[in-house]
Amino acid sequence: MELVQFGCEDWLNVWEKSATIDIAQSTIDSLSLEEVLAFEEDNGEAFMSQMMKEKFSYGWIEGSPAFKSEVAKLYKRVPEDNILSTNGATGANFLTILGLIGQGDHVIAQYPSYQQLYDWPKTLGAQVDYWHIKEENNWLPQIEELRRLVKSNTKLICLNNAAQPTGAIMSPKFLSEVVEIARSVDAYILCDEVYLPLDEETPYSPIADLYEKGISTNSISKTYSVPGIRVGWVATQDRDLCNEFRKIRDYTLICTGVFDDAVAALVLKHKDKVLERARKIVKGNLSILKEWVENEPLVSMVYPNAVSVSFVKFEELDPTKTEDFAIQLLREKGVLIIPGNRFDLSGYARIGYCTDETTLRQGLKLLSEFLREYQV
Ligand SMILES: Cc1ncc(COP(=O)(O)O)c(C=O)c1O
Numbered sequence: 001m002e003l004v005q006f007g008c009e010d011w012l013n014v015w016e017k018s019a020t021i022d023i024a025q026s027t028i029d030s031l032s033l034e035e036v037l038a039f040e041e042d043n044g045e046a047f048m049s050q051m052m053k054e055k056f057s058y059g060w061i062e063g064s065p066a067f068k069s070e071v072a073k074l075y076k077r078v079p080e081d082n083i084l085s086t087n088g089a090t091g092a093n094f095l096t097i098l099g100l101i102g103q104g105d106h107v108i109a110q111y112p113s114y115q116q117l118y119d120w121p122k123t124l125g126a127q128v129d130y131w132h133i134k135e136e137n138n139w140l141p142q143i144e145e146l147r148r149l150v151k152s153n154t155k156l157i158c159l160n161n162a163a164q165p166t167g168a169i170m171s172p173k174f175l176s177e178v179v180e181i182a183r184s185v186d187a188y189i190l191c192d193e194v195y196l197p198l199d200e201e202t203p204y205s206p207i208a209d210l211y212e213k214g215i216s217t218n219s220i221s222k223t224y225s226v227p228g229i230r231v232g233w234v235a236t237q238d239r240d241l242c243n244e245f246r247k248i249r250d251y252t253l254i255c256t257g258v259f260d261d262a263v264a265a266l267v268l269k270h271k272d273k274v275l276e277r278a279r280k281i282v283k284g285n286l287s288i289l290k291e292w293v294e295n296e297p298l299v300s301m302v303y304p305n306a307v308s309v310s311f312v313k314f315e316e317l318d319p320t321k322t323e324d325f326a327i328q329l330l331r332e333k334g335v336l337i338i339p340g341n342r343f344d345l346s347g348y349a350r351i352g353y354c355t356d357e358t359t360l361r362q363g364l365k366l367l368s369e370f371l372r373e374y375q376v
Contacts, residue, residue, distance in 0.1 A: 007342035020334030023363035025352040039270035059258035070268035092217035113160035139166035162195040165350035167304020172205040199306030231264035319347035
C-alpha cells in the first residue's frame with residue numbers, strides 16, 4: 001500500500017509549534033472547555049458534576065442519543081439512525097472512502113482540495129480523475145469539465161464544500177447539477193462540509209439533503225471551534241450504506257469516547273451561540289484581511305466566502321520559492337502560513353485569518369515586511 005505524505009498536515013506537524021504568530025490555522029479561534037461550559041445557564045456545573053461521576057466505559061458506540069439528535073438537526077432528510085460519530089471529519093472521510101472504494105474503481109475529486117479526498121482513494125487502488133478548481137473561476141470547478149470526466153463506472157465524486165484552502169462555495173443550484181450528473185451514472189457523492197459559510201445570505205445545503213446517495217462528512221473542528229475534541233460524523237439518507245459504515249467502524253474506531261461525545265453534544269446544543277461568535281470573528285477578521293490585501297500591492301486574493309480559510313497570491317514571488325519563503329518567514333519573523341505548494345498550488349499561501357485580532361494584524365504586518373525583505 002503506497003500512501004503519499006499529506007502535504008498541509010505534514011507542514012503543520014513539522015512547523016506549527018515553532019510559530020509565535022500563527023496565521024495558518026483553519027479553525028475559528030478555538031474555544032476552551034470553560035468557554036463551552038459558559039454557554040450553559042449554570043455555567044456547566046451540572047455537566048461537570050455528571051462527568052465526574054460518569055464511568056469511562058466505551059459509552060455509546062455510534063454516538064450518544066444526545067449527540068445524534070443534535071447532528072440530525074443539521075439536516076432535513078437524514079434520520080438520526082443514519083448518523084455515525086467518527087474521529088473528526090478526517091475519520092468520517094476515511095470511513096466513507098474505505099467503505100465505498102476498491103481496486104479499479106473510478107473516482108472524480110475536486111482538485112486541489114483536502115488531500116485525503118483524492119490520495120486516500122488512490123491508495124485504495126482507485127483510478128482518480130481531478131475536477132480542477134481555477135482562480136479565474138473564483139476557485140470553483142466547472143460543470144462542463146465534470147461532464148467530460150464522468151464515466152459509466154464512476155463510483156464516487158469527492159467534494160469539499162465550502163472548500164479549503166480557498167474558502168470558495170458551491171451553491172445548492174450548482175450542487176444540484178453535480179447531483180444530476182452523479183445520478184446519471186448512479187455514483188455516490190462524498191462532500192466534506194467542515195467549513196460552513198458564515199454569511200447567512202449565502203445559500204448553502206449539505207449534500208446529504210440534496211442527494212439520496214450523498215454523504216455529508218463534518219465535525220466540530222472548524223466552524224464549531226473545538227478541534228481538540230476529536231468528534232466528527234457521517235450523515236447519509238442511504239440506510240444500507242450506513243450499515244456498511246457500521247461494520248467498518250467496528251474494525252477502525254469502536255467509539256469516540258464518553259467525554260468527547262458529551263462535549264460534542266454540548267457544543268452542538270449551543271450551536272446558535274457558537275455560530276454567533278464565529279460569525280462575529282469571521283466578519284471582523286475578514287474586513288482586516290481585505291483591508292490588508294487592498295493596501296498591499298505584492299499580494300492579491302479571491303476573497304473567501306465568509307469561510308475561515310483564505311488563499312493569498314504572492315504577485316512577485318518566484319513560485320518555485322514558495323516553501324522556502326514560508327520557512328524563512330517563520331524563522332525570521334515567527335509567522336506561520338501554509339505555502340501553497342502543500343496544496344499543489346505554488347505561488348500562493350493559506351492564511352487562516354480567524355485567529356484573535358491582535359495575532360492577525362501582527363501576522364499580516366510582518367508578512368508585508370518580509371515580502372520586501374525576502375531574498376533568494
Ligand atoms: C476540508 C477538511 N476536512 C477535514 C479536516 C480535518 O478535520 P477534523 O479535525 O474534524 O478531523 C480539515 C482540517 O484542516 C479540513 O480542512
